[in-house]
Amino acid sequence: MGVQMAVTIKDVAKQANVATSTVSRVISDSPNISDRTKRKVRKVMEEMGYHINLNARVLVQQSTQNIGIVMKDSTIESLHDPFFPVALQGISSYAHKRDFSISITTGETEEAIFRDVEKMVQGKRVDGMIVTYSKENDKVVPYLLKCGIPFVVVGKPVVHTDEIMFVNNDNVQAAKDATEHLIQLGHQEIAIILGDREFEITDSRLKGYREVLESNNIPINDAFIKQSTNMDCIKTILDELLALPVQPTAILGSDDLASLHIMSVLREKNIEVPRDISLISFNNTIVAELMNPTLTSVDTNIFQLGYEAARCIIEEIKERSTHTKSVIIPTKIRKRESTQPYKKVE
Amino acid sequence: MGVQMAVTIKDVAKQANVATSTVSRVISDSPNISDRTKRKVRKVMEEMGYHINLNARVLVQQSTQNIGIVMKDSTIESLHDPFFPVALQGISSYAHKRDFSISITTGETEEAIFRDVEKMVQGKRVDGMIVTYSKENDKVVPYLLKCGIPFVVVGKPVVHTDEIMFVNNDNVQAAKDATEHLIQLGHQEIAIILGDREFEITDSRLKGYREVLESNNIPINDAFIKQSTNMDCIKTILDELLALPVQPTAILGSDDLASLHIMSVLREKNIEVPRDISLISFNNTIVAELMNPTLTSVDTNIFQLGYEAARCIIEEIKERSTHTKSVIIPTKIRKRESTQPYKKVE
DNA sequence: TGTTTTAGTGCAAACGTTTGCTAAAAATCG
DNA sequence: CGATTTTTAGCAAACGTTTGCACTAAAACA
Structure with missing residues (x-):
């Protein structure tokens, strides 16, 4: 393969003796294209090693199938806290099911993270966002609210609680x-x-x-x-x-x-x-x-928190359901050795 | 703001009475534009709340400023292993410095991950990849090699070791x-x-x-x-x-x-x-x-492993340096209570 | 003052898709 | 077999940028 020019829908069209629109419709498996043509075009695509350019598609469809994940600003120890990775896995798990990809913020400070979010949202690189924390004096949530982009927070929002989707424990x-x-x-x-x-x-x-x-x-x-x-x-x-x-x-x-x-x-x-x-x-x-x-x-149930957050946001994006639903993930106490009956004498 | 149509470079151009190309050049701070025009255009951008559409830019510039991260397939316990999150933090840290964003695979099985990678690479959503593991019978690395896309592996590649950039411990x-x-x-x-x-x-x-x-x-x-x-x-x-x-x-x-x-x-x-x-x-x-x-x-030094991996890949992308450099991160033993001198009698 | 240079902008063609509309071909019907 | 409907495929305009080239006005020169 190498670094050579990628093969486009036009190349395929020319090779297969059809219009680009036909190729496009073959890609989306449109019922308007006969099986014979589909087979022919698919064969050519295969031969030429065609792969769609997602950026071009995003540009016209105005939909990225990508969701952004906002991390909380990372002190060195939160790094080692399994919360984020497990939540991420939950998110991933549902996102993958729905064929969504994910991008995460890279900033380490609150301001840097905010700029990351701005860039994702304004740059139209995401269809929705998941905020993995809820805190006071946070600028991200109000910003997302203002933008009108679908988002969900993991935790209970401190402001506009009833206008915001969230998934949380009690x-x-x-x-x-x-x-x-x-x-x-x-x-x-x-x-x-x-x-x-x-x-x-x-x-x-x-x-x-x-x-x-x-x-x-x-x-x-x-x-x-x-x-x-x-x-x-x-x-x-x-x-x-x-x-x-x-x-x-x-x-x-x-x-x-x-x-x-x-x-x-x-x-x-x-x-x-x-x-x-x-x-x-x-x-x-x-x-x-x-x-x-x-x-x-x-x-x-951290995994579940992430999983449900992804479900909320993706359903919102897909179905554009207007009702801001929220979900509470149940908790359960796991009794082990570290808690024992109180004994008077120390 | 709401969900209304986003303001584009054309809107700004019209409002400021200049051509779209001028606006574009203002964005990139081109020396060909006079300061007076720059100020004027910037003011209009500000007023209208203009933000660039990164997808459109990517389409023409053929550069995403985004790198993809390949996770190893996740058994339930690798979830809790701090390796990945810490490495991710290292990657993030350098990526952010260079204004790169990151996307990670969501698949849970080897095949699903492979398809994620294919999608990222062929879909042209990334400029380069970081593979966070090295294992035998892996399909991802050979694939990336074939594609000719820049990539780096964390760990020592098992095949084509001298053609592949990697960062590893000894x-x-x-x-x-x-x-x-x-x-x-x-x-x-x-x-x-x-x-x-x-x-x-x-x-x-x-x-x-x-x-x-x-x-x-x-x-x-x-x-x-x-x-x-x-x-x-x-x-x-x-x-x-x-x-x-x-x-x-x-x-x-x-x-x-x-x-x-x-x-x-x-x-x-x-x-x-x-x-x-x-x-x-x-x-x-x-x-x-x-x-x-x-x-x-x-x-x-997991953080460092990630950090250097990001540095390698981004330098490769930016400078298109042809020499496949690799870096070894030093290790250091931390002695604590769990190791004690052998005592004959048990 | 006429001519050349330079600085500053604009025009228009790309980038690779999707999609509404239209037209041709094929199938159906009386 | 001609008229009508249905199926199939193509044309061209979008999506929001960047960028090579051409152009104009102003500045510099002779």
């Missing part, structure tokens, strides 16, 4: 389940380590945590509510928690990687999970199952 | 280092658990392992050389290893996730790492550092 419920589980085990002093407050998920989790404590008449201790923006501050947070007059006997970690980190820090301090402190986590990635001790984790 | 050396480390610690009975034999990396590792044993006059025990194609067979493999008359005192795991798995199985059997068996791994992902016990792992 994060309040997930946090409730987790907290409830600890209470069932007899824990009363329960700390929670949250992620960045800008993300919607953080607020919802906190809400669930609070509600369960209240309904169980357990006073809410603000000193037990901690926020870690990056992995490094986990150590500080644990230092603070352990310096309290009344120490927590159980902790909710924000995700499996953070929990792994928490456990690692506790180990350094010779505090043993679950003997001294119970630990519960979210996402139920494979590490939860393999860690030592194994980690109780709320399965958020 | 996997033989990496395995040597790891094995050597164990020998230094006094281990003689060293087992190795490898990945799929089809991948180049597996062979290289085995080679390194063998060479070091030989040069240390340690007889090679074929029963110590195991291959796990998926995570489930790790249990079987360990059963077999532990049933041997002479049991291994140290194991090389194929990557951190596999090692995590190995440790998990050993724990079930009440075999303690590193007390009973030392364990060394590859990739040095974040889990290695956080696991219990922490895991000795050979850092393969």
Whole structure:
């Protein structure tokens, strides 16, 4: 083959002694073309090694069959967090079924990502977008809304919630389940380590945590509510928690990687999970199952989140359904070694 | 904005009272256009909210500024393996610098992936490709070679090695280092658990392992050389290893996730790492550092692998340099708790 | 002041498709 | 067998850019 000029629809047409339009219709298997002609043209296409130029097609059809994926800006540790790859796999899986391709943003900062999105959308390289996070002060979602391009967010949008398609877990419920589980085990002093407050998920989790404590008449201790923006501050947070007059006997970690980190820090301090402190986590990635001790984790079905997001956006693009549907993916707690009944004596 | 017709270069031209060619030249900041005209046109573009249609540009320029990324076919566990996301981040990082966008394959099986590649390449949606694996009986690489499209493989190509650009670790050396480390610690009975034999990396590792044993006059025990194609067979493999008359005192795991798995199985059997068996791994992902016990792992610099791959391919595309350069990314062993000196009494 | 150079723009043809409309050929019917 | 319908295929205009070439006005020169 080499780098030679590609064979076009015109070349095929000439060779097959038909018009370009005929070739085009053969490609789309139009019923207006007789089987005899189709066979003839297909044979020529085969012989000449013809392949369609998608850019040309996109230009006239105004449809790319491509969706853009917006990553959240990547700190070095979010790299290692299995959330994105698993969600991506879910997206891929459905997209492939529908013969859609995917492009992802490459920017590392919020502004760079925004420009990536602009370029994809304005450059007409995508038919729709999937935003894989939901956070406050985000510029991407309002922008997409303004553009009128189909999009879906993974997580619950913080603005215009009812105008935007989203797929999400019931994060309040997930946090409730987790907290409830600890209470069932007899824990009363329960700390929670949250992620960045800008993300919607953080607020919802906190809400669930609070509600369960209240309904169980357990006073809410603000000193037990901690926020870690990056992995490094986990150590500080644990230092603070352990310096309290009344120490927590159980902790909710924000995700499996953070929990792994928490456990690692506790180990350094010779505090043993679950003997001294119970630990519960979210996402139920494979590490939860393999860690030592194994980690109780709320399965958020990340793959499914991605899969449904892709389904939403592609159906929207294809069927142009006007109703902004949203889907909630169920969560399920996976009980493992890291959570054990509270024992009075430490 | 809404879904209304997009504003084109023609609209801008009309509004600004210039020719479309002038607008085009303003966009590319051509020196042939006076500053006065440039300002005028830019103002109109601004006012009308003009954005270029990249598909149209691609069609005439025959250059997409987009690179395609070929994933290896995804078993459910490779999903959770941090290799791909980290490599992707490395690729992204350089691509973004050069203002390239990226598209990734969505297929899950080998054939589906091959069709994705075909579609990207023949459809002229990419200027070049990055293949993120190297394995035998792979159809993608020969295909790309035949097409004459620029591409680079992460790993060492198994065919036409000298005609293909690649970025790789010295996997033989990496395995040597790891094995050597164990020998230094006094281990003689060293087992190795490898990945799929089809991948180049597996062979290289085995080679390194063998060479070091030989040069240390340690007889090679074929029963110590195991291959796990998926995570489930790790249990079987360990059963077999532990049933041997002479049991291994140290194991090389194929990557951190596999090692995590190995440790998990050993724990079930009440075999303690590193007390009973030392364990060394590859990739040095974040889990290695956080696991219990922490895991000795050979850092393969995955991010860098991706970064350099992107650099290679983009330079090739831009500069059309004919020499197929390849780069080797250094590895470095990170010693942690999982490898300890051999103690005679078990 | 007439002629040549230069700077700045415009015209129109590409790039490779799709698709509405029209025309020819084939099939059907009375 | 001629008239009518149906099938099949072609013409040409789009889609939104870029770019070689031609052209005009202004500037420089003689």
